[in-house]
Amino acid sequence: MRIERSKAVSDRIAASIRSGELPAGTRLPTHRELARKHGIALATATKAYRELADAGLTVGERGRGTFVRDLSGFAGPDARRIPVTDRVADLSFNQPLAEEQPLALRRALRELASEGDLASLLRQSPPGGHMREQAAVATYLLGRGIDVPPANVVLTNGAQHSLDTALATVARPGAPLALDSLTYPGVKLVAQLRHLDPVPVRCGTDGTDLDALEALCRSRRVSAAYLMPTLHNPLGFVLDTSARERVAELARAYDFCLVEDATYAFLDAAAAPALQAFAPERTFYVGSFSKNLAPGLRIGYLVVPTSHVDAVSRVLRATSWGVDTVASALVTRWLTDGTVHAMESARRADARVRQKAAVHELADLGYRAHPCAYHGWLALPDDARGDLVARTLAERGVLVSTGDAFATSPERANALRLALATPSMEQLIRGLSIVREVVGFA
Ligand SMILES: Cc1ncc(COP(=O)(O)O)c(C=O)c1O
Incomplete structure (x- = not known):
């Protein structure tokens, strides 16, 4: 079976993206450069790029070029490599945990061991x-x-x-x-x-x-x-x-x-x-x-x-x-x-408090969220790039997810998704103020 030339080229680039050889944020060659490199017509190069965008692997930005899309949800330096002491707040993933939970777990394990x-x-x-x-x-x-x-x-x-x-x-x-x-x-x-x-x-x-x-x-x-x-x-x-x-x-x-x-x-x-x-x-x-x-x-x-x-x-x-x-x-x-019931009502109250703090800090920058939710959506200015903003934030100890990680259409999702549940309240407040500083200047 004959594979179309555009497909052969887009498959090769897709494999490099999926393997991590071409990381998120990499600017790909112009259509003309791609055509020259692979000895294909300009229209074939354009088609290969369209196939990559349709597959959700790249995103085109008018006047700036074609970039590898963030597929992981986080495009900054590897979160695991940021020393814990430098980490101000992890706003990339919701992992709520109340202070008393380890104690409740110890008690439940003891009971399970003695009665179960x-x-x-x-x-x-x-x-x-x-x-x-x-x-x-x-x-x-x-x-x-x-x-x-x-x-x-x-x-x-x-x-x-x-x-x-x-x-x-x-x-x-x-x-x-x-x-x-x-x-x-x-x-x-x-x-x-x-x-x-x-x-x-x-x-x-x-x-x-x-x-x-x-x-x-x-x-x-x-x-x-x-x-x-x-x-x-x-x-x-x-x-x-x-x-x-x-x-x-x-x-x-x-x-x-x-x-x-x-x-x-x-x-x-x-x-x-x-x-x-x-x-x-x-x-x-x-x-x-x-x-x-x-x-x-x-x-x-x-x-x-x-x-x-x-x-x-x-x-x-x-x-x-x-x-x-x-x-x-x-x-x-x-x-x-009754533990689940009690935990759920505590979490409902906790989410509202955290959300209020986020709205207070970021509403005027375009932050949108439901008052009950543990997360929110911060649209970025047109000339800011989500993955670059995420990287700057990570360098300042704040981990976030980029909007692109949530996108299923080729359209660019130039935003950050902020998860509020993981850090302590103090860390959250500091993290949000760093988000404000970085996004305000982006
Ligand atoms: C909408 C949604 N569905 C499913 C999951 C996966 O949850 P679990 O940890 O139970 O696998 C998550 C985790 O963040 C989520 O946000």
Whole structure:
């Protein structure tokens, strides 16, 4: 089979980008230079660059050239190489942890050791967890208006694993997956790994453009849509009831599945009911104990439509079999003794305080966020480059994610995503003032 010349050239550049040989922010040769270097026509070089941009690997900036896009979410010096003492604040990833949690863990481990059936912890957990664990999560979900039998809830190794499980179950390789034009980067990785065809749907701070989703459904046979209706990451929007009803109607009319990522949903107790409640027969509800308890536990869950329970079980057997028995025993204990409930209300209050501090420091620079969210979106001036701003911030000890890491369309996302949950309050305040200084001058 003959490979088009543009494809051969774009494949070679793509391989160098993916291997890290061409790091984020690298300026690529001009179209003319590329043509000369590979002995190809100018139009072929232009086509090769278009293919790279369509694949989300590069971004063109008018008058400045073509640059390698930041695929990692962070383009500054390797975060692990910044000495801890120089690190003012990590605003790149939300890892909330309350001061009293290590103590609570010690207590729970002691209780588990003295009262628990330790032999059972050494046996493998069945795919999806034990029935009592599934029942504990199902009961917890009643508080969110999700009413399903325990058999429809499977435990996973975190929301990322839930996401992979849902997409591996419903979408065949090459299948179009509708997702927001700015979305959680982890879904891009799954789509790549599972060879899906991610198709961006326009979105903004007021939500996913549902007319655009409908237009996409009319032109292509979408197999699933990945959405974050409550506290979207990175934009923070919350879809209202009528938008959720419309999503469910579209899913039914065009016969596709919904993958609803509710990782941050616990932070907004006043949000409209879950998509799962509007279309239970086709919604995979992705949840996690990473943000409301602790990310190190690696326990999440997936609510599965009845028709897909067996298929999900097969995927779990293929990917991880069961979950960590000690971590799932801890989570089950904390679900039933009220710890999760208490942690969630503390986190809701904490997120509001942190968000207020960020708005206070950055609102006049264009920072936008939902008052309940643990993150926000800081659009940068047209002449500033996200990856360069992130690098300057990292050099001053503040780690952030660049907007490009969240983009699924070739359009440039010239912004920073600030995650507020990880640092102490003092570190956060200092970090935000450094962001203000650097972005104000960018
Ligand atoms: C929207 C979203 N979904 C999923 C995840 C993955 O969560 P987990 O740690 O449970 O795998 C994250 C983590 O930040 C997230 O922001």
